[in-house]
Amino acid sequence: MSSWILLILLVVVALWVIGAYNSLVSLKNQTLNAFKQIDVQLKRRHDLIPNLVNAVRGAMSFEKDTLEAVIQARNQAVKVNAAGPDGVKQISQAENALSGALSRLMVVVEQYPQLKATGNIGQLQEELTSTENKVAFARQLYNDTATQYNTKQQQFPTSLVVGLAKAQPADLWEIEDKAERDVPQVDLSLKPKT
Amino acid sequence: MSDETSLTLFQQQELNRRRTTWLLAAFVLFFAWLGFGGDYIYALYTAHAPPAAQHHVWWFGVVMLAVGALLARYAYQTGPEKVLWATDAQEVIDPVDDQQRQLVNVVEEMAIAAGVPRPRIWIVPDNDPNAFATGTDPRHAHVAVTQGLLDLCTRDELQGVIGHELGHVKNLDVRLMTTLAALVGAIVLMRDGTNRIFWGRGGGGGGGSGGSRRKGDLGPLVLVLLVVWVLSWILAPIITQLLAVAVSRKREYLADAMGAQFTRNPLALASALQKIEAADMPTTHIKSGAAHMCIADPLGRRLTAHEGRLADVLATHPPMAKRIAILKGMGYAQIKKEGGVVS
Numbered sequence: 001m002s003s004w005i006l007l008i009l010l011v012v013v014a015l016w017v018i019g020a021y022n023s024l025v026s027l028k029n030q031t032l033n034a035f036k037q038i039d040v041q042l043k044r045r046h047d048l049i050p051n052l053v054n055a056v057r058g059a060m061s062f063e064k065d066t067l068e069a070v071i072q073a074r075n076q077a078v079k080v081n082a083a084g085p086d087g088v089k090q091i092s093q094a095e096n097a098l099s100g101a102l103s104r105l106m107v108v109v110e111q112y113p114q115l116k117a118t119g120n121i122g123q124l125q126e127e128l129t130s131t132e133n134k135v136a137f138a139r140q141l142y143n144d145t146a147t148q149y150n151t152k153q154q155q156f157p158t159s160l161v162v163g164l165a166k167a168q169p170a171d172l173w174e175i176e177d178k179a180e181r182d183v184p185q186v187d188l189s190l191k192p193k194t
Numbered sequence: 195m196s197d198e199t200s201l202t203l204f205q206q207q208e209l210n211r212r213r214t215t216w217l218l219a220a221f222v223l224f225f226a227w228l229g230f231g232g233d234y235i236y237a238l239y240t241a242h243a244p245p246a247a248q249h250h251v252w253w254f255g256v257v258m259l260a261v262g263a264l265l266a267r268y269a270y271q272t273g274p275e276k277v278l279w280a281t282d283a284q285e286v287i288d289p290v291d292d293q294q295r296q297l298v299n300v301v302e303e304m305a306i307a308a309g310v311p312r313p314r315i316w317i318v319p320d321n322d323p324n325a326f327a328t329g330t331d332p333r334h335a336h337v338a339v340t341q342g343l344l345d346l347c348t349r350d351e352l353q354g355v356i357g358h359e360l361g362h363v364k365n366l367d368v369r370l371m372t373t374l375a376a377l378v379g380a381i382v383l384m385r386d387g388t389n390r391i392f393w394g395r396g397g398g399g400g401g402g403s404g405g406s407r408r409k410g411d412l413g414p415l416v417l418v419l420l421v422v423w424v425l426s427w428i429l430a431p432i433i434t435q436l437l438a439v440a441v442s443r444k445r446e447y448l449a450d451a452m453g454a455q456f457t458r459n460p461l462a463l464a465s466a467l468q469k470i471e472a473a474d475m476p477t478t479h480i481k482s483g484a485a486h487m488c489i490a491d492p493l494g495r496r497l498t499a500h501e502g503r504l505a506d507v508l509a510t511h512p513p514m515a516k517r518i519a520i521l522k523g524m525g526y527a528q529i530k531k532e533g534g535v536v537s
Contacts, residue, residue, distance in 0.1 A: 037306060126292065129349070130299035137307035140458065145309075 020158045024165040027149040031170050034142040035088075038173070041134045042081060042095060048131055049074045049102075052124050056109065066105050073098040088171040099132065139173045146170035203365060206448075210366035214373050217437075218266045221377050224430065225262025230255030231423045238416045269376035274328040274336055277375050277487065281326075281479050283316035283338045293344050300352050301337060307456040308360040313337045322477040323347070323470045326487040327359040328372045335363045340477060346469050354453055354463030358489055361452025367445050375484045378434045438486040443512050446489075450517055454524055461525035464518045471514045486510040 053067055077094040106128065109121065150169045153162050233252035240248045269276075289295040298315060305312040313329065316338035323343035329335035337359050339352075347355065362368050454460035470490045477492035485492050491511040 034309065037309075041306070123292065123295070126296055126299065130296075130303060133299075133303045133353075134306050137303050137456070141307060141309050 016157075017161055017164070020161045021165050024149075024152060024158065024161065024167045027145070027152055028165070028167060031142070031145045031149045034138070034145040038135070038138040038142050039081070041131070041138045042077070042091075045098075045131045045135055046074060046078050046081075048127060052105075052128060055121060055124055056105075063108050066101075066108050069101045070098075070105050073101040088173060092173045095135070099135075102128065102132065143172050146172055206365040210370045214270075214370045217370065217373055217377065218270060221266050221269075222259070222262040224426070225265070226255065226259045228423070228426065229258025229262075231419065231426075232258075235416055235419050235423060238419070265380050266377070269380050270330070270373050273372040273376035274330065274334070276379060277326075277328045277372060277484050278316055278336060278338065280379075280484060281318050281338065282320075283318045286315045286317055296349060297339065297344060297352065300349065300356050304353060304356045304360050304456055307357070308364050308452075310335070310360060310364055313360070313363060317341055317344070318477075318479050320477050320479040321345075322475050322492070323473050323490075324477045324480065324492050325355050325359055325489045326480070326484065327362045327368050328375075328487060329363065329368045330372065331366065331369060332363050335368060337363070340479070342473065342477075343470070346473065347466050348462075350457075350459060350462035351466035351469065353457050354459060354466050355489060357453030357456040358449045358463060359453075360456065361449035362445070364452065365448070367449065371445075371487045374434075374438050375487060378431075378438055381430050381434045438510065443510065446512050446517065447520065450521055451524075454521060458528070459525075460521040460528065464521035464525065467514060467518050467521070471518075490514065 049070065053071060057067065073094070077091075077098045080090050080094040106125070109125065149167075152158055153167050153169060230252060233255045236254075237248070237250075237252075286294050286298060289298050294317070297317075301315050302312055310332040313327070313332075313335035314337070316336055318324075318338055318340045320340040321342040323340055323346045325337070325339040325343055327335060327337045337356060339355070343352070343355065362371070450463060453463050457463065467490070477488070480488060480492040488511075491509070
């Protein structure tokens with residue numbers, strides 16, 4: 001009789017271990033997949049920037065510094081990006097710098113109505129907004145999934161099978177420091193200096 | 195029903211899967227009742243007739259069961275197509291202008307935020323702002339917006355609305371709602387058909403195989419069964435409509451919350467809902483059969499403005515004011531948390 005109870009208990013425990021193991025593996029893969037999504041969107045952004053810079057370069061020779069900053073931030077980001085999932089911290093720093101440079105450029109573009117009127121700047125602007133959003137949303141999905149994965153690892157009793165499933169806490173995509181997130185102050189009376 | 199919002203996403207999906215299966219099963223069973231019930235009544239009716247005139251082979255039941263099963267299968271498989279076709283929606287394949295390009299971009303952004311594949315995008319040529327999602331699962335999903343919505347909403351508001359729709363897609367609401375819409379359509383079609391048979395020709399009431407009458411006595415059991423049976427033919431469309439109502443109201447709150455989670459911008463969805471509410475005219479392209487799928491009641495029924503027992507029974511959507519209030523609550527809580535000032 002007691003051996004039956006023991007057997008049932010063993011089966012129940014085994015089933016639970018399998019379930020917990022599988023849920024951890026599934027979350028791990030979801031996290032990796034979410035990271036890939038960010039990567040895809042970052043590549044898109046890196047490809048879009050040269051087009052944007054070329055489109056505005058002629059019209060805004062007067063804002064060389066802003067353009068230079070964008071190009072440099074972009075090249076730095078492309079270089080760091082090769083590191084893959086292990087370098088989440090460095091990648092996020094480089095990409096945040098690029099976001100900052102881009103938002104400053106967009107503010108500058110806003111200032112010159114004649115620039116917006118010429119050619120396809122309006123379209124490019126929509127594309128850029130969308131790309132920035134896509135990067136942000138991919139990051140948000142990654143952070144949400146990674147948090148879920150990390151929480152699951154820490155929660156008892158799932159924490160008991162963490163070693164078995166070779167689960168490790170995933171790095172979150174850091175939010176940029178406050179100074180960088182703030183929209184730069186713009187003096188709207190500023191006239192283009194030619 | 196009331197604690198559904200506290201379920202996890204996985205539980206939501208499972209619930210929707212199960213409910214769709216139940217719905218389809220109930221539909222087939224209902225047809226079986228119409229068929230075999232008719233046979234049974236006719237058999238009782240002819241029980242005292244000479245053996246040759248007795249109703250032995252229950253072919254009507256078999257036929258109805260087959261029809262029900264085929265209809266259910268057909269409705270489930272072609273539901274999304276039929277819904278889109280019924281609303282006159284045009285698919286956006288290559289965006290032709292800035293407005294459509296923005297729509298495509300916004301849908302792509304929200305698909306990333308929701309972690310689902312990009313759905314196919316459709317525009318309904320209607321000036322009233324509204325939107326709906328359809329499909330059987332996230333891999334085969336469609337999102338449709340009216341031209342009026344595109345004209346009226348800012349980019350952020352559009353994002354909120356699309357986020358709401360992708361919430362329906364992600365938790366598999368679309369499967370249940372689309373199947374329901376297709377079944378409502380099938381039943382309405384059936385009603386039109388049977389109306390013609392019952393009233394059009396002025397023939398005898400019920401009985402699968404009209405033919406000879408007054409052969410046996412009409413016992414009380416037969417009479418009761420007959421009344422119930424005829425009533426189910428007549429009530430079927432009303433019952434399915436009520437089902438559509440019961441199934442959809444709570445879901446809107448949940449989809450609002452999911453939309454807010456995807457965009458992290460509940461105030462934009464609140465302001466979109468406000469605009470949709472202010473443009474208070476019926477969406478003429480969306481028929482009542484698909485009303486429960488839309489973000490706002492396309493019929494512009496006054497009932498939707500109230501919450502109470504009557505609205506609980508008849509309205510397909512929760513009161514707009516309450517949805518907006520909840521979203522604003524979320525938005526202000528978010529602003530406060532980030533240390534901002536509520537203006």
